[in-house]
Amino acid sequence: MSDTLIIKSISSHDVSLKDWIQVQEKTFLRWINSKLQTHNHPPLLSLADLGSGVDVYHLLKCLDPNFSLSPIYQRPKLKFQKMENLNRVLDYLKHGQGLQIHNIGAEDIVDGNLKLTLGLIWLLLLNYTVFDNSEETDTFSKKELLLRWCKKVTASYADIRMTNFTSSWSSGHAFCALLNYFKPDLLDYQKAAKMTTLDRLELAMAVAESVGISRLLDPENVDCIKPDEKSIVAYVSLFYDRFNKEPVRDTVSIKTRLETFLGVVTEITGLKTDYLDSLARLIERMRETLDAMQRLCDDVAAKHAFLRSFRAGKKRQFLEQYSKLESTRSKINLMLVEFHFSQLSEPQGCALQDALALLRKVVAQEQALSSDVAAQLAHLKEDSFSKLRHLSHKVSAGLDLIENDVLHLSDVAEAQVNELPEIMGDLHTMEKLYERLHGAKEEFCRKMRVMDQSFDFKETEQLYRVEELGFRIKLVRHILVDKLTFIETQFDKKERIVKRMKTSSELSSVQLCQLEMIFEKFDQGDKMYLNKIEFREAMTFIYPSLSTSEADNLFEYLYASTSDITRGVKLKQFLEIPGLFGEKPDRESEMVDLTSRFYYEAFEEASGGRGLVGKADLERLQLDSRLVAGINEVFEREDDSFNYSRFFDGDDTLLAGRPLQLDRVLDGLGSVNIDEGSVANDI
Incomplete structure (x- = not known):
């Protein structure tokens, strides 16, 4: 080192x-x-x-x-x-x-x-020299102990900030404070504070010498920004040696006690003023609220609104403010007792007991008002619910009758045309009644919300029934509209077909629909006509006994009878073919019977007569996948197969048709001369 x-x-x-x-x-x-x-x-x-x-x-x-x-x-x-x-x-x-x-x-x-x-x-x-044998030397260094002693002595001097043994001493105030503290008769601190620094230091050192403290320093050695620390410590240690036996007044403690007392008294005064002001305001507000409660009219909605607002706002405020005032009063009295003052006195009519009595009156009036509102609400609720229940019963009964009429509609389309409008009229009346029911339900719910009422199980069930009735009405309307649309479509289709044929048809609408579907099935590419091959396949499908040459002759006949340049037979001509045939029972070449038997036989052939057709059977025939996907909706499923025989055991009158004869057309075709060579390939 x-x-x-x-x-x-x-x-x-x-x-x-x-x-x-x-x-x-x-x-x-x-x-x-x-x-x-x-x-x-x-x-x-x-x-x-x-x-x-x-x-x-x-x-x-x-x-x-x-x-x-x-x-x-x-x-x-x-x-x-x-x-x-x-x-x-x-x-x-x-x-x-x-x-x-x-x-x-x-x-x-x-x-x-x-x-x-x-x-x-x-x-x-x-x-x-410094603090020899001091008990604090284990905690602080001796220099620190000396500084602590200096701080304690000069603590009551406001202009002295004792932090070190250099700059804290350069002005001379600290030396003067030490001497003034122990020898106030020898040095007037206020006069010394007004001197120049050198004069002040000279005064302090002279007074120190007079009480036996050697002058280790000269004023000019101290009058600088940072005097030598060791020199200051050495000099101050002599002050300690001289005065350490004299008691040091705990001015900090005295100051603290006085400030504490004054602070507490000031706090008590402030608390008392705030307490009395807050108490007076609370009493005034509760009186106003009690008066407002007593002046409420008989309108249950107004009473309920007042209660809701009071409970959410003023009541909580009253309780909270009273609780705070009670706590403040207790705190004030404790502080007064601690300092031996008399307990808090309150003005007559504006005491905490007056506030408590008034608060109890307000709460009692609130409870009476709540009981009155509850009774009125129960009456209003029962009236609204009874009206709702009565209308609901009327709508339900009427809807039951309409659904029964729909269930027993005639299977004949012409009869349904007369029955459905009448049912639709009844449904319209019921819809009007349901509008009243729905309005009653909305009004009931609105009142319940306004009154902050909850629904019990009975009321919840009734509201559900109202919604269910609305759903049933929509469902019945959908069924009726669907039926009317279907019948209208069928009549329109039959009329369109008849117009195309320019003659009346004895075929049923179902048979006409099937012929049109057959045409569309064989019309590959949706060309809106059948070429020769397609026509041949379609005719042999409808008339299994018809030979290929007879079908080709019929194609050439129909093609020659039109001025169209398209090499094919259009739908209008296709639908006219059954009208060309007469009825000759002895003729074997009849039109296929487009009834359930016709389709049943197709399933028999596909399944090998098992009564069950499997997916493999259908895939082998390469049927339209969209049609195969819908088979679940038609037949009952048994494992990986579908039971078609049970379906065809039912009533098939809907598909019943009248077999048509080929005799007349074939006889007519026999007299027609068609040049085979002039017939071009199918297009």
């Missing part, structure tokens, strides 16, 4: 290294002499006089009455004698006092190393 680190002091920026060393040398020399003087030892002329070691022994005896060592040589002449004296005392300080003396040797002192000599004196000053 270097010499500089051992004795480094905190000096001001405007003092050179040489200057502060000189200040420390002067201060420490004066400090040593002040101690030697107490035991009548001659003063030192310079710190170099410590080199013999003898004066170090004298100094330690002054600092520590228990120090009993003596120098080996009382008048050393030679260097080694001086070093032996110093080695003995340094060894004592290291091992006997536990001082951390590093890098300071006897030879350094003998040779007059000023920096290391100053470092040794600083260690002696801290060890023997």
